[in-house]
Amino acid sequence: MSLSIEQRYKPYSEWTEDEISKIKENAASSPWRSEFHVEPPHGLLNDPNGFSFFKGKWQLFYQYFPFGAAHGLKSWVQTESTDLVHFKETGTILYPDTELDSHGMYSGSAMQFGDKLFIFYTGNVRDENWDRLTYQNGGLLDSQGNLEKVPHTLIEKPEDVTEHFRDPQIFFYNGEYYAIIGAQSLDKKGFVKLYKADKDNYKSWNFVGDLDFENDATSYMIECPNLVFVDEQPVLLYCPQGLDKRVIDYGNIYPNMYKIGQTFDTKTATIVNPSPIQNLDYGFEAYATQAFNAPDGRALAISWIGLPDVTYPTDRYDYQGAMSLVKELTIKDGKLYQYPVEAISSLRQSEQDFTNLSNTNNTYELELTFAADTKTELVLLADKDGKGFNITVDTKEGAVTIDRSNTGEQYALEFGTSRSCSIDKAETTASIFIDKSIFEIFINKGEKVFTGRVFPREDQTGILLQAGEVTGKYYELKY
Ligand code: FRU
Secondary structure, X not given: OOOOHHHHOOOHHHOOHXXXXXXXXXXXXXXXXXXXXXXXXXXXXXXXXXXXXXXXXXXXXXXXXXXXXXXXXXXXXXEEEOOOOOOEEEEEEEOOOOOOOOOOEEEEEEEXXXXXXXXXXXXXXXXXXXXXXXXXXXEEEOOOOOEEEOOOOOEOOOOOEEEEEEEEEEEEEOOEEEXXXXXXXXXXXXXXXXXXXXXXXXXXXXXXXEOXXXXXXXXXXXXXXXXXXXXXXXXEEEEEEOOOOOOOOOOOOOOOEEEEOOEEEOOOOEEEOOOOOEEOOOOOOOEEEXXXXXXXXXXXXXXXXXXXXXXXXXXXXXXXXXXXXXXXXXXXXXXXXXXEOHHHHHHXXXXXXXXXXXXXXXXXXXXXXEOOOOEEEEEEEEOOOOXXXXXXXXXXXXXXXXXXXXXXXXXXXHHOOEEEEEOOOOOEEEEEEEEOOEEEEEEOOOOXXXXXXXXXXXXXXXXEEEEOOOEEEEEEEOO
């Protein structure tokens, strides 16, 4: 069902019980529901928001439109976790219900202040001509789920940006609170603004400067910037929409990129000596990644497995989008690694040596090793003729390629059906998580990552070693 603008922006209270129960029923009938990833019961999930730690629990909110697979009037849905693996929806929804966010509670971040969780978000507003207005708003959430919104914007839109100014990320650095916000300049280039709070006052923000990270300035907008610190090095994760592919190649409609700096100079708003821009993920969809430094110092990240402006096979079941696993960020030999948090191994039910299997539940983990100087072709989600999701690890040429062209229902074909990345010509490992219609592949413990969706047919449940050799383990996973 495709929704008109009126339907997408109609007040939540005007949806009838009958309409809602049809949507719920339809979503529940999908053959592709995941087992151990967060996804919406119905409606559309996009960005991770407010990823934080509050009152002894991990908090993860998601951007949400409840009434079908469409981008409409957005709210935030709260989920909580004690282990970063099992997330439970609490029933708390933060609604767009003020003049400063009437057309959507857009993305943002969260941090505990006192006994409340401070929510820092963008209010999306459309005026009577349907022109976009953007406000950087705040609110305090208590542990009962009541959000008290600050009745004025916290950061005024600067004169040198368009109404594409959004997604504040609050972070704590050297004893002070800072925030970065994604922006579009008046000549339509993406950049990032840095602010600093008055001492311990999350309501009072001062502009520091435009973040200098040797931005190539070819994108037209930077969404969802996040700055985290890994071994004290600043890591900027960001989504430069429209980035020129001559700067760095990428396959998806919109890219999620990163840079690692040596140090962060707060006075001059500079990420000092930044690395070249890098792809955060090589799969078909990982976007709007949100990261924060946990109270124990770890840098934790989670991505939306989905992309703006893409239609998915689940759309006809009135839902779309999922969250990735929570990944810990580390730096080794100057390279960023992303790897699921340790607790993910608590999902393992049974262990066996890797072998061909004809009938799995499509909820498993593979831990594989590919010897140097070999080329191995695996087919996951394979049918009895060996057609499925192909993964080729070539340690002779130094490349990993995934191909979903034979995996059930196809979509987003204009962006191609395969993706690859280079690897060292050496022994290589892959940790592969399959969850019904989601895959996450971590090459060499997270040196390169492929995240994405596949929508297999019912008979695509096998694992097949088609060529080459591999050793490793198969673990069945259960939530
Ligand atoms: C990224 C994004 C954000 C925005 C939100 C709206 O996917 O476009 O920039 O805040 O989604 O849903």
